[in-house]
Amino acid sequence: MTDLTELTLREMLAGLPARDFSSRELTEACLRRIEALEPEIHAFITLTTDNALVQADAADRQLSNSGVDLPPLTGLPIAVKDVLCLQDVPCTCGSKILEGFIPPYTATCVKRLLEAGAFTLGKTNTDEFAMGSSTENSAYGPTHNPWDLERVPGGSSGGSAAAVAARFVPAAFGTDTGGSIRQPCAFCGTTGLKPTYGRTSRYGLVAYGSSLDCVGMIARNAADLALLFQHMAGFDPLDATSVQIPVPDYAPPESTDLKGMRIGVPEEYFIEGIQPEVADRVRAAIAQLESQGAVAVSVSLPHTEYALPVYYLIAPAEASANLARYDGIRFGPRLGDGEDLWEMFTETRGEKFGPEVKRRIMLGTYALSAGYYEAYYGKAQKVRTLIKRDFEQAFEKVDVIAAPVAPTTAFRFGQHTDDPLAMYLEDVFTLPANLAGVPGLAFPVGYDNDGLPVGMQLMGPHFKEDVLLRVGHAYQLATAWHERWPII
Amino acid sequence: MKLSIEEVEHIADLARLRLTDAEKRRFATQLSDILDYAARLDELDTSQIRPTASVLDMQLRLREDAARPGLLQDDILKNAAETENGQFKVPPVFGD
Numbered sequence: 001m002t003d004l005t006e007l008t009l010r011e012m013l014a015g016l017p018a019r020d021f022s023s024r025e026l027t028e029a030c031l032r033r034i035e036a037l038e039p040e041i042h043a044f045i046t047l048t049t050d051n052a053l054v055q056a057d058a059a060d061r062q063l064s065n066s067g068v069d070l071p072p073l074t075g076l077p078i079a080v081k082d083v084l085c086l087q088d089v090p091c092t093c094g095s096k097i098l099e100g101f102i103p104p105y106t107a108t109c110v111k112r113l114l115e116a117g118a119f120t121l122g123k124t125n126t127d128e129f130a131m132g133s134s135t136e137n138s139a140y141g142p143t144h145n146p147w148d149l150e151r152v153p154g155g156s157s158g159g160s161a162a163a164v165a166a167r168f169v170p171a172a173f174g175t176d177t178g179g180s181i182r183q184p185c186a187f188c189g190t191t192g193l194k195p196t197y198g199r200t201s202r203y204g205l206v207a208y209g210s211s212l213d214c215v216g217m218i219a220r221n222a223a224d225l226a227l228l229f230q231h232m233a234g235f236d237p238l239d240a241t242s243v244q245i246p247v248p249d250y251a252p253p254e255s256t257d258l259k260g261m262r263i264g265v266p267e268e269y270f271i272e273g274i275q276p277e278v279a280d281r282v283r284a285a286i287a288q289l290e291s292q293g294a295v296a297v298s299v300s301l302p303h304t305e306y307a308l309p310v311y312y313l314i315a316p317a318e319a320s321a322n323l324a325r326y327d328g329i330r331f332g333p334r335l336g337d338g339e340d341l342w343e344m345f346t347e348t349r350g351e352k353f354g355p356e357v358k359r360r361i362m363l364g365t366y367a368l369s370a371g372y373y374e375a376y377y378g379k380a381q382k383v384r385t386l387i388k389r390d391f392e393q394a395f396e397k398v399d400v401i402a403a404p405v406a407p408t409t410a411f412r413f414g415q416h417t418d419d420p421l422a423m424y425l426e427d428v429f430t431l432p433a434n435l436a437g438v439p440g441l442a443f444p445v446g447y448d449n450d451g452l453p454v455g456m457q458l459m460g461p462h463f464k465e466d467v468l469l470r471v472g473h474a475y476q477l478a479t480a481w482h483e484r485w486p487i488i
Numbered sequence: 489m490k491l492s493i494e495e496v497e498h499i500a501d502l503a504r505l506r507l508t509d510a511e512k513r514r515f516a517t518q519l520s521d522i523l524d525y526a527a528r529l530d531e532l533d534t535s536q537i538r539p540t541a542s543v544l545d546m547q548l549r550l551r552e553d554a555a556r557p558g559l560l561q562d563d564i565l566k567n568a569a570e571t572e573n574g575q576f577k578v579p580p581v582f583g584d
Binding site: 339 | 491496499500502503504505506507511515518519521522523525526528529530532534537538539540541542543544546548549551559560563564566567568569570576578579580581
């Protein structure tokens, strides 16, 4: 029998109701891979194996009971990044400060896929509170890249990207505040969608940078993503920034034809210092899109270089406010001698937050403090306006913008751990989309000389996820980069 | 610019973080480097630019003030380190 984990998500969803295989067989195939490879990869913080098998059996009973109108994802196992709440399953956010926290509710995006029939195999690893680009900031140890175990999977959704690349699950939730879906997808050769800000609900996502945080998905290809996104997207009264506009049909046409599609190529994303193979593969992918009928147009996003300092003022400022809630009172461990409130705060937070989280809380607190607010936070918000305008002007000329996801392919463990600024530079190409709130789709467009995946991202105007998915699917119909497996 | 240890201690105080001496020294250097890098924003004239707080042109909604089911007290309290009579319990807020 074929290895069921090699099927695409759509093939799984076709085979389950046809009873070509059962949900239990599919789930056990995933669990066999997890059992064999998880000790080396460490994609998960928590596995929910027993519950998954119960859910699989329940799905099989429904699927065998013909004539019943079943939810479309019935019997499908997925994974959830451990910054999204799942009722009665521990949520750590990769942090010791949430040790023992068991959420009493489920995040809206996750709930919607569960209601559509999917169930979870576990919670995936992440940099602490999604702050990082390598998963090296997880308090539970890093995830290893399935393409090369000596290298990082990217971050912060590195556990989810590695889990999909290693075929532990056909799809996994990710979140993207500054590139945390797209960059691990580039490093792991997976396909990931960061939606428009406000398109997916943030309810039940543990907050990091509230004006930037987006919930999205990682899968093996754009068409699988479109199917899942159809169920996730849409208004949620429980999120104050959720947008109340209709959800279009995301299913991309089964066509390689991109006639008339205008692809913007921003020269600011092909800077000196970028790994030559990355620039080369992305340019080749743009040429491929042209061969399918698209027109490449040079565009300029002149404030790109300022995205990094803007992001690393705004995101830490928002984080310093959001993370004030970890005080030892309502959830997580409590330190101190029990006699002194101030000591309880400072001991608990000082002991249980990791170095990167403390660094960003400190940076954000400084940027918001009296006397510095205008010079740092206020200034950053104004430059954010300029970055947003760059995109608005570019999208008057083009339908989508194509660019590298990251300046390099997956780097080695420890390469940037002593130099936070060098680590932040990994995010230089992903931050602008978050600051402008535009959607981004990342997918593999080739491999470097070491055999590591190279990712390209398509960015589009607000709420044009359907266009990104259409172009991504057309590319993937014409090429096979996304069908390669890591040999592990 | 270079942050002093005293400035780092002041920020840590505001953030309610206990830092070791080694952390204070490390953060003094690292935060100074990051803030130096951020100073390149001063190259841009933003005197006529409005700040962006949200990328979406939307008004914040108000919901109807109606009773609806929510989380139960027990569910919320079960994650707390210490509770008493259905409330979170904390060390004394005011000293002797």
